[in-house]
Amino acid sequence: MAVTYKLIETVTVGVGGAANIEFTSIPQTYTDLHLVTSIRESRTDAASANGVSWNLRFNSLTTNQSQRSLYYAGAIPSALSGLDAGFFMWSTTGLDTSNVFASGQVYIPNYAGSSYKSFSSEQIGENNGSSGGRLHAGLWSSTAAITSIQMFPSTGTFVEYSSASLYGIKNS
Amino acid sequence: MATKLIVDCSTGITTEVELTAEEIAQREADAQAWALIEAEREATASAKAAARASAEAKLSALGLTADEIAALIS
Numbered sequence: 657m658a659v660t661y662k663l664i665e666t667v668t669v670g671v672g673g674a675a676n677i678e679f680t681s682i683p684q685t686y687t688d689l690h691l692v693t694s695i696r697e698s699r700t701d702a703a704s705a706n707g708v709s710w711n712l713r714f715n716s717l718t719t720n721q722s723q724r725s726l727y728y729a730g731a732i733p734s735a736l737s738g739l740d741a742g743f744f745m746w747s748t749t750g751l752d753t754s755n756v757f758a759s760g761q762v763y764i765p766n767y768a769g770s771s772y773k774s775f776s777s778e779q780i781g782e783n784n785g786s787s788g789g790r791l792h793a794g795l796w797s798s799t800a801a802i803t804s805i806q807m808f809p810s811t812g813t814f815v816e817y818s819s820a821s822l823y824g825i826k827n828s
Numbered sequence: 829m830a831t832k833l834i835v836d837c838s839t840g841i842t843t844e845v846e847l848t849a850e851e852i853a854q855r856e857a858d859a860q861a862w863a864l865i866e867a868e869r870e871a872t873a874s875a876k877a878a879a880r881a882s883a884e885a886k887l888s889a890l891g892l893t894a895d896e897i898a899a900l901i902s
Contacts, residue, residue, distance in 0.1 A: 664837050665835045665837050665840060665842075667833055667835045669833065670844075672831075674831060674832055674833045674844075675830035675831055675832050675847055675851075675855065676832040676833070676847075676851075676855075677832065677833045678832060678833065678834045678835065679835045679837055680834055680835065680836050680837065680838075681836050681837045681838035681839075682837050683837060683838070703863075703866055708862070709862060709865060711858055711862075718854075730873075734872045734873065735872075744862075744865065808854075808855065810858065810859065810862040811855070811858075811859045813830070822835075822837070
């Protein structure tokens with residue numbers, strides 16, 4: 657039986673945190689990519705009380721990005737759409753209960769092709785009944801193959817034990 | 829000094845390197861973009877809260893009880 661879902665690489669942040677995480681030299685031999693994350697940011701300012709948005713990029717570029725999100729931080733749902741310098745995911749922060757990380761996944765079909773790259777993402781951070789999350793549709797209007805993926809915190813760092821795993825998916 | 833983790837998928841090797849000045853500048857730009865989104869989120873939330881309070885007041889003026897209002901708008 658063919659292997660259709662394979663772990664490419666996984667990384668876990670060590671002591672001291674990380675200012676960003678980057679997957680480079682992504683093999684072009686799969687059909688789709690699946691990024692699975694467990695993320696917590698270090699920031700503790702009041703604005704981060706209900707979660708914050710970490711930032712996803714392809715090939716280190718901040719151009720040709722459009723997105724639409726449904727998200728909530730606390731009790732009230734909101735929507736976001738437009739052109740932004742980055743695709744916005746979701747993270748818990750230093751104000752949340754200790755050791756609570758946001759779970760997320762990003763699915764990127766046809767990443768190695770020459771058509772524009774659309775993708776979907778869902779992220780959730782729960783904190784003892786007060787949670788936040790984001791359902792995200794993104795489009796990177798580039799014909800370039802995705803060869804690297806960058807993950808940036810909103811500010812500060814990804815804390816120790818944050819992790820990201822990149823899987824490759826084949827359709828046969 | 830801030831560092832980043834680079835995972836080379838061709839070798840499986842993870843390295844920790846210090847950010848360049850350009851990367852630090854980009855981080856600052858990201859923070860500003862995030863602040864704009866936060867402001868938009870706060871404005872949306874405030875507008876919804878104000879509309880809800882206004883609706884509750886109008887329903888109360890019509891004679892609905894608090895339980896009846898809650899049943900309608902919760």
